[in-house]
Amino acid sequence: MQVTGLRLDFGRGPVLDDLTLTAERGALTGVLGPNGAGKTTLLRCCNGLLRADRGDIRVLGERPGTAAAAARVGMMPQSTGAWSGIRPLELLRYLASLYAHPLDVDALAERLGLHRLSRTPYRRLSGGQQQAVNLAGALVGRPELVFLDEPTAGMDPHARRATWELLGELRTAGVSIVLTTHAMEEAAELSDRIHIVDRGRVAVSGTVAQLTADGSSLEQVFLANTHASIG
Template structure:
């Protein structure tokens, strides 16, 4: 689908209640086209729920989401968006390379699976069942699954969690290459060094609301580290 002239992602006054708890409470944010946007927040702050709303997996109770200028979950958006979730237990029995070939078959013009496997270092365990992979290896396969359809916009939920330093650095390099190629990236992370190294824009989320936003330079203009700013602006979720 043609790229929009506006933001890749626009969220306005988003509200979600799950199980009697307010998860998102009037949250608004944007992600620029062709930029890498980092979402930071304590556990339970609403980051994953936000990504699920943006990909049509959760229907919000209020507010609006526009993805590439359209409603999430529409066929045009689904074809143009990639999602890397935190876990994919339903994939447990399939071999890594078979999973990627299946996902590639769902798209009209997918990336070459063998090239993607080589790029992400998956070759050594490509024929291992997904459930037997380490956490970091599963993350690499999940990332490949999110990218195989050549997305214009990709949502990554803690993409480097569990990765060893080599895999983490390779993932950083790949994300920089994707951004340089014009792909819009929205990722969640708890790693402040990751956000500092990669993000064009940072949104700090706390208790379902935006606690702070800006570039890394803007947020740290007072001489504090990004982690110090994060700890000062957020409170975490107790219980």
């Protein structure tokens, strides 16, 4: 994925301000930043849900939102209120039906612990359980590239560790992953490369080793290159 000179203004100043970054194929790219830095907006632009005022995006060589890109890309949002009344396995079977070669729904549900939730409507799941369903929904179509917006938010330590293991296996299998997170440990554990975003643009990029070469922790690097969120 290549993002070049991206700008988007909602009328109160730019949310994305000449943002440029690259996510390599077959790698896990971490995008960090304080609340309001533009991370979720970036992901929505990369999925064609928002259109930038200026700049260019290429997702697997395609423009975001095109049929060619949509068939190869998965997206895990922070929340999906539209799924409120549906049960997890019903949802996954429906999503699987939209793809020519989906993952096996039962195997995916077993991996993420969803069978025990099969009778519970999505709206009644805990935040961490909803995240597990969201993740399964993003993966069921066998995407070549998947965008994950704070995928382990609300998960307990067991679920978080299981998710980390699954993401590692996907990366090993050649799936490209772009992940936003506020968890420094998660970013350090999973990311091949990290972009720290502040006020709509990339403040600093590098591998964890490069960013912390002077002995600083990743959190210290984050704090030194970002402003506190407002509100």
